[in-house]
Amino acid sequence: MPESDPMSAHPATPNGCQGTPRSFGNALPVLNEIRHALEKLVTTGEETRIDLSALPFGPGDLDRLTDWLGTGEVEATVDALGPTRVQETAIPGVWLVDYHNSEQQRLTLHIEVAPVPEILRPQPQDLADALNQLDARLEQETGTTPLSS
Amino acid sequence: MATPTRPDKTLGESLQDHGLSRRGFLKLCAATASMMALPASMVPRIAAALEQAKRPSVIWLSFQECTGCTESLTRSHAPTLENLILDMVSLDYHHTLQAASGEAAEAARLTAMEANAGEYLVIVDGSIPGPDANPGFSTVAGHSNYDILMETVEHAAAVIAVGTCAAFGGLPQAKPNPTGAMSVMDLVKDKPVINVSGCPPVPMVITGVLAHYLTFGRLPELDGYGRPMAFFGQSIHDRCYRRPFYDKGLFAERFDDRGAKEGWCLYRLGCKGPTTYNACATMKWNSGTSWPIESGHPCLGCSEPSFWDAGGFYEPVSVPLTANPGTTLLTAGAVGAVVGGTAASVAKHRVKKANADRQPVTVEALEKTL
Ligand code: SF4
Numbered sequence: 470m471p472e473s474d475p476m477s478a479h480p481a482t483p484n485g486c487q488g489t490p491r492s493f494g495n496a497l498p499v500l501n502e503i504r505h506a507l508e509k510l511v512t513t514g515e516e517t518r519i520d521l522s523a524l525p526f527g528p529g530d531l532d533r534l535t536d537w538l539g540t541g542e543v544e545a546t547v548d549a550l551g552p553t554r555v556q557e558t559a560i561p562g563v564w565l566v567d568y569h570n571s572e573q574q575r576l577t578l579h580i581e582v583a584p585v586p587e588i589l590r591p592q593p594q595d596l597a598d599a600l601n602q603l604d605a606r607l608e609q610e611t612g613t614t615p616l617s618s
Numbered sequence: 619m620a621t622p623t624r625p626d627k628t629l630g631e632s633l634q635d636h637g638l639s640r641r642g643f644l645k646l647c648a649a650t651a652s653m654m655a656l657p658a659s660m661v662p663r664i665a666a667a668l669e670q671a672k673r674p675s676v677i678w679l680s681f682q683e684c685t686g687c688t689e690s691l692t693r694s695h696a697p698t699l700e701n702l703i704l705d706m707v708s709l710d711y712h713h714t715l716q717a718a719s720g721e722a723a724e725a726a727r728l729t730a731m732e733a734n735a736g737e738y739l740v741i742v743d744g745s746i747p748g749p750d751a752n753p754g755f756s757t758v759a760g761h762s763n764y765d766i767l768m769e770t771v772e773h774a775a776a777v778i779a780v781g782t783c784a785a786f787g788g789l790p791q792a793k794p795n796p797t798g799a800m801s802v803m804d805l806v807k808d809k810p811v812i813n814v815s816g817c818p819p820v821p822m823v824i825t826g827v828l829a830h831y832l833t834f835g836r837l838p839e840l841d842g843y844g845r846p847m848a849f850f851g852q853s854i855h856d857r858c859y860r861r862p863f864y865d866k867g868l869f870a871e872r873f874d875d876r877g878a879k880e881g882w883c884l885y886r887l888g889c890k891g892p893t894t895y896n897a898c899a900t901m902k903w904n905s906g907t908s909w910p911i912e913s914g915h916p917c918l919g920c921s922e923p924s925f926w927d928a929g930g931f932y933e934p935v936s937v938p939l940t941a942n943p944g945t946t947l948l949t950a951g952a953v954g955a956v957v958g959g960t961a962a963s964v965a966k967h968r969v970k971k972a973n974a975d976r977q978p979v980t981v982e983a984l985e986k987t988l
């Protein structure tokens with residue numbers, strides 16, 4: 470039991486439940502789960518979502534997990550039913566998807582292990598409508614109906 | 619709330635009418651999965667089901683209660699209460715929240731019962747003075763809680779008892795139980811009763827149970843006390859982030875000692891986490907900010923029967939049930955019961971009759987039984 474507790478330091482042993490109120494050791498198992506998910510993505514292409522808001526995190530556990538995962542190159546915000554912030558972690562294929570409502574309260578927080586998180590992709594039904602939408606704009610602009618291919 | 623007719627549009631259609639994009643809908647489903655304590659992998663199934671879902675009519679009855687449960691519900695942040703009321707359910711009667719009062723309010727309840735006979739949900743908060751108790755202990759519009767409850771549940775699809783008072787008797791039933799308080803399941807025997815206990819219940823659990831009904835059209839799987847397994851399936855102790863300290867035997871002995879400051883286990887300060895089943899450890903309180911144990915206070919066991927009479931709040935529980943908590947839970951008869959409308963016309967007729975039969979509580983009756 471260390472007497473001095475550097476609150477921000479990573480635990481010397483990953484089993485950080487001894488000592489500081491900031492390291493309850495509940496984040497490490499999630500890293501293992503992410504590893505399994507990543508392995509599945511690489512070998513079979515299967516995607517995984519992990520609901521972080523359903524995990525018994527103590528104060529500091531979530532910060533520790535996001536520290537461990539680091540920050541990648543991609544950051545995006547989706548504006549639908551309030552903001553959803555998407556952040557790539559330093560591990561390619563591992564994303565943090567943070568859903569907020571319009572009052573800025575967190576609805577839920579997911580880890581998504583996928584090439585691209587689902588909320589960033591256009592939904593299949595929207596793609597089906599896309600051609601019609603574009604045609605309508607072309608028609609407005611040129612006054613002629615675009616030839617269908 | 620004024621027109622208690624069952625809307626025919628599916629939830630998918632009405633959300634599209636509100637201009638919700640498909641990404642917005644996907645997000646709603648992700649939040650709903652979280653709210654129902656279902657794994658994130660269920661999101662596509664939830665999306666498909668919600669698209670087709672119809673809003674159920676809900677009648678909310680408040681009896682011997684402190685309104686804490688409604689306070690809790692109105693602090694549910696996902697979805698917001700407005701979304702919940704307008705989009706997910708048709709809340710046709712709730713005498714604290716509705717604009718109508720007096721006869722108009724009671725008329726709204728009766729109209730909703732007739733229009734949705736066999737299909738509406740009844741939510742109850744508060745315990746009920748039983749049939750043998752003085753009916754005057756608690757009345758609404760001059761009628762005893764018992765009469766109103768029995769009349770309203772008769773043609774309901776299911777009853778949700780919200781809060782420990784409605785689920786188990788709660789504070790009004792604490793010794794010596796001066797009002798003869800009883801729980802909903804003590805009185806309602808021929809309808810599925812779902813207990814959402816807690817004093818008050820976690821707001822997201824109340825909305826989660828409604829969302830489950832809405833999404834899948836049936837009631838969730840229940841434990842031996844009639845509580846949804848998704849939220850009450852694990853003890854506070856099993857999901858507590860302080861558990862590593864319990865396992866190591868590191869306990870706070872006082873509220874200001876080193877252990878308390880270091881965030882050690884609160885067992886010796888009276889924590890009832892080992893014998894309490896609730897969702898606080900993961901869903902947390904105040905929009906996910908924190909929860910009692912994270913704030914340094916032991917769990918009081920508020921979601922368990924007779925928690926008021928279970929010894930001192932600061933006395934350690936005598937037997938920590940850590941070995942196999944699952945063994946205390948039985949499989950309930952109402953598991954996954956499919957609820958649906960039957961014999962609606964017969965039901966409508968009975969609603970009218972019940973209304974005519976019900977007698978207001980008189981001063982004479984009060985004096986006789988006091
Ligand atoms: S006794 Fe209470 S504080 Fe200790 S681990 Fe169990 S639930 Fe948490």
Ligand code: SF4
Nearest residue numbers: 896898917918919920
């Ligand atoms: S921590 Fe215990 S007493 Fe507190 S709200 Fe949760 S179940 Fe109730």
